Amino acid sequence: MERVIYLDNAATTQTAPEVVDAMLPFFSEHYGNASTVYGLGSKSKEAISKARETIAGILGAKENEIYFTAGGTESDNWALKATAEAYREKGNHIITSKIEHHAILHTCEYLEKNGFEVTYLDVDESGVVKLDQLKAAIRPTTILISIMFANNEIGTIEPVEEIGKIASEHGILFHTDAVQAFGQVPIDVDALHIDMLSASGHKLNGPKGIGFLYIRKGVKIRSFIHGGAQERKRRAGTENVPGIVGLGKAAELAASTMEERTAKERELRDYLMARVLKEIPFTRVNGSRTSRLANNVNFCFQFIEGESLLIMLDMEGICGSSGSACTSGSLDPSHVLLAIGLPHEIAHGSLRLTLGADTTREDIDLTIEAVKKIVTQLREMSPLYEDYMKKHV
Amino acid sequence: MYSEKVMDHFKNPRNMGEIENPSGVGTVGNAKCGDIMRMFLDIDENGVIQEVKFKTFGCGAAVATSSMATELVKGKTIQEALQVTNKAVMEALDGLPPVKVHCSLLAEEAIHAALWDYAEKHGIQIEGLEKPKNDISEEEEEEEY
Numbered sequence: 305m306e307r308v309i310y311l312d313n314a315a316t317t318q319t320a321p322e323v324v325d326a327m328l329p330f331f332s333e334h335y336g337n338a339s340t341v342y343g344l345g346s347k348s349k350e351a352i353s354k355a356r357e358t359i360a361g362i363l364g365a366k367e368n369e370i371y372f373t374a375g376g377t378e379s380d381n382w383a384l385k386a387t388a389e390a391y392r393e394k395g396n397h398i399i400t401s402k403i404e405h406h407a408i409l410h411t412c413e414y415l416e417k418n419g420f421e422v423t424y425l426d427v428d429e430s431g432v433v434k435l436d437q438l439k440a441a442i443r444p445t446t447i448l449i450s451i452m453f454a455n456n457e458i459g460t461i462e463p464v465e466e467i468g469k470i471a472s473e474h475g476i477l478f479h480t481d482a483v484q485a486f487g488q489v490p491i492d493v494d495a496l497h498i499d500m501l502s503a504s505g506h507k508l509n510g511p512k513g514i515g516f517l518y519i520r521k522g523v524k525i526r527s528f529i530h531g532g533a534q535e536r537k538r539r540a541g542t543e544n545v546p547g548i549v550g551l552g553k554a555a556e557l558a559a560s561t562m563e564e565r566t567a568k569e570r571e572l573r574d575y576l577m578a579r580v581l582k583e584i585p586f587t588r589v590n591g592s593r594t595s596r597l598a599n600n601v602n603f604c605f606q607f608i609e610g611e612s613l614l615i616m617l618d619m620e621g622i623c624g625s626s627g628s629a630c631t632s633g634s635l636d637p638s639h640v641l642l643a644i645g646l647p648h649e650i651a652h653g654s655l656r657l658t659l660g661a662d663t664t665r666e667d668i669d670l671t672i673e674a675v676k677k678i679v680t681q682l683r684e685m686s687p688l689y690e691d692y693m694k695k696h697v
Numbered sequence: 698m699y700s701e702k703v704m705d706h707f708k709n710p711r712n713m714g715e716i717e718n719p720s721g722v723g724t725v726g727n728a729k730c731g732d733i734m735r736m737f738l739d740i741d742e743n744g745v746i747q748e749v750k751f752k753t754f755g756c757g758a759a760v761a762t763s764s765m766a767t768e769l770v771k772g773k774t775i776q777e778a779l780q781v782t783n784k785a786v787m788e789a790l791d792g793l794p795p796v797k798v799h800c801s802l803l804a805e806e807a808i809h810a811a812l813w814d815y816a817e818k819h820g821i822q823i824e825g826l827e828k829p830k831n832d833i834s835e836e837e838e839e840e841e842y
């Protein structure tokens with residue numbers, strides 16, 4: 305089989321060989337439980353500390369502010385639910401945005417059913433949260449602002465520093481879902497006034513099912529998973545040592561290669577974007593053109609449907625994703641595409657391509673040719689295209 | 698997620714395209730996810746479907762069901778074509794995932810819409826054919842925006 309051109313790195317990434325190598329001994333040789341007293345266990349303990357130190361260093365945080373979890377979803381759930389519980393005395397109002405990941409949105413819906421009030425901020429047409437709306441939404445009862453660092457579909461990077469400032473000026477906690485941003489953009493939790501931050505291993509060439517929540521010292525949220533005394537009694541359960549080691553290694557690699565890697569991704573991404581816009585008519589790019597993850601591009605091709613496009617790309621060995629209603633399972637197009645104001649039929653034709661560290665120029669050239677061919681084929685099949693051409697040509 | 702038959706019809710759609718001056722043409726939309734299917738029929742004086750073409754804006758299942766539906770009605774009489782239900786189309790395709798069942802309804806509706814158009818053009822009534830719920834693109838949405 306030919307090599308797969310993998311352009312779905314926002315969904316998940318390949319685990320880097322160095323990461324696998326770092327993890328393997330913690331399955332076989334160093335399998336000890338980190339809570340034990342003997343030497344075998346202390347190997348595990350040391351490895352966990354090292355990973356924690358690495359991650360804290362990248363964020364400008366302290367080691368005891370990093371808590372390992374089973375991934376981005378758990379971190380988001382923990383941050384929101386535990387804050388709601390711990391700060392209930394102060395108030396019952398939470399502010400988030402309409403373009404959050406479902407790990408945030410569905411958690412907010414759950415909290416709404418339990419007596420909390422949630423404001424879902426609008427975004428502008430490029431997906432940036434409206435700051436004046438944020439300021440206006442703040443109430444004396446607001447206990448938490450949770451806005452994602454960067455959006456997983458359209459790649460827009462939110463004005464996190466401004467949001468953090470607004471939150472801290474009002475004495476409100478600020479959580480950010482940085483699952484897409486950690487390892488892709490520099491993050492300093494102090495400079496950005498971040499109180500809590502979620503991240504996940506498998507988005508940065510680390511393993512799946514492991515992540516962390518940064519919790520600023522002084523934030524009084526309690527344990528979400530009850531049991532043993534692991535993670536300073538805030539997250540029970542025998543540590544996923546290989547996962548933690550892998551996450552630490554992946555974070556180290558991501559941080560040390562960030563500048564070079566994202567520069568390369570950005571160049572390829574811009575080339576991809578420019579050629580597709582020039583060579584395929586009735587195409588638009590979704591998301592911000594300036595404040596955007598280096599590896600993300602999101603197109604809408606008018607008159608065609610995204611799932612068909614994805615299957616045909618797959619037949620050419622290319623992996624991408626779409627926010628089309630037909631791929632959602634729920635029959636509604638992506639909430640993110642709707643939030644930036646796209647009508648349903650345009651959102652239908654969306655294609656997200658997310659580059660990775662080893663994406664090459666050749667991959668991109670092959671992808672452009674495949675997309676051109678497939679979009680043309682699908683338009684020939686499309687009654688909407690037929691109607692448009694009859695009306696306008 | 699799709700059967701081999703579905704993939705085959707998706708990859709090599711049968712009878713894709715248009716018929717100029719068709720005996721009947723019908724367009725239906727799916728209020729659920731906004732997909733659109735158009736069927737063109739050429740029906741001879743004996744009421745036999747000689748030619749059929751489709752165009753579809755929709756997912757893999759929508760394309761495959763349109764393609765299969767055209768195969769099932771081609772060469773059939775109008776009455777026979779009316780028996781081609783979405784269930785029959787799905788069975789012919791070795792089934793569809795549950796979330797895709799609604800897509801196969803489009804194919805049945807589109808055939809009915811094309812037959813309705815044929816009947817109207819010829820001032821005839823086709824027994825057992827009800828006015829299809831078609832152009833849902835008009836009745837569609839509003840509330841969803």
Ligand SMILES: Cc1ncc(COP(=O)(O)O)c(C=O)c1O
Pocket residue numbers: 314315374375376377378380405407452454455456481483484504505506513514515
């Ligand atoms: C923005 C964002 N938040 C949360 C998640 C969930 O992370 P995980 O898959 O580690 O649970 C993802 C990834 O799917 C994401 O992109």
Ligand code: FES
Pocket residue numbers: 629630631730732754755756757758759796797800
């Ligand atoms: S046509 Fe939309 S899901 Fe099949």
